[in-house]
Amino acid sequence: MTAPPDLHHDADPCEALIALLVRAGDGSLDDAGDRARLDRHLASCAACREALEAQQAAHVALATSFDVEPPLGFATRIAAQVQAPASWFDRFDFRQWTWRAGPVAAGLALAAWLIAASSETTIASAGGDLATVADAVVAAEAVLWSDAMDEADLVSLAWDDTVQPDTTGGDEAGAQ
């Protein structure tokens, strides 16, 4: 993508064309005016011609490399699992929420944990209380997935896996 130096001064005209180049690359540049503007530029800019070719090649490569055949009965299985109350154990797999995920969720999770800890002896014999606990956990999870969250929440809501409560906690090296 080495451009002829005289075509690229300080204010990069190519930079302004990225929105058009990406769309031309995947065939969604529909506006005739945009298309003409891009074509005029391409006529005199080898770097952008090369960039466009790369956009097209990468788009085709990706678009044709992930053909999915869903496993048989996938939808039916999920529908059944959604209806079945999750086992309390499943629900307790509460993903090591980060504190940034929100005070409400954290509070609910903490409350659920406290209740679970205090009723530990009854776990084996009766599931009644646990339904309540599990509901609290699910409610907390529901808060996390609320579509009303702003984007900061969306970023932090990615479950925090850097803490593993169940393991020895030896390596806290942190992901990535």
Added chain:
Amino acid sequence: MVPPARPSDTGEPDPDEPLVARARRGDEGAVRLLVDRYQRRVIGLAWGLVGDHADAEDVAQEAFLRAFRSLRTFRGQSRFRTWLFQIAINTARTHRRTRARRQEEAVGGSIDLDTTAGGGSLEQAVIARDRIHRALETLPADLREAVVLRDVNGLDYREIAAALGVPIGTVESRIFRGRARLRQALTHEPHDQGARR
């Protein structure tokens, strides 16, 4: 009442709304229809994001379950499918982090894209596809997510902005750079990307 913290969707009525309403009331058939409608795209999205087909089905299943079990919190601020894809993206991110922890030594190492092609055309096609998958793995997460949402999943630019919670210009830039780097990885071109980024 909720401030528009994210780029809005198209503003058109959500075609999934009737099914979503039924699913919210516990209608198992509606859940099945919604999964049917999006299973290919969610599995494909997960595949592109986690890089492994078998894992992708698990991630997709988990994403669907999370979505439907917390459906009551979905208030239609975005399209249902945008919300569903957000959940899938987050589930995939978690999966990658968990996997990275498990395979500390493997991750970060150089990924060998040199595969000697040979044999019949089917075999070559499989090898080519494998190279593409592995090239995708070399991209930084933000670029990978953007190109997968566009080129694998086929979301339009505005919807990608909504799903990722970033401005549309950021989406365009990430897709541009992501594709350029992917192309570079696939062709072994030693050129750097120049000032354009």
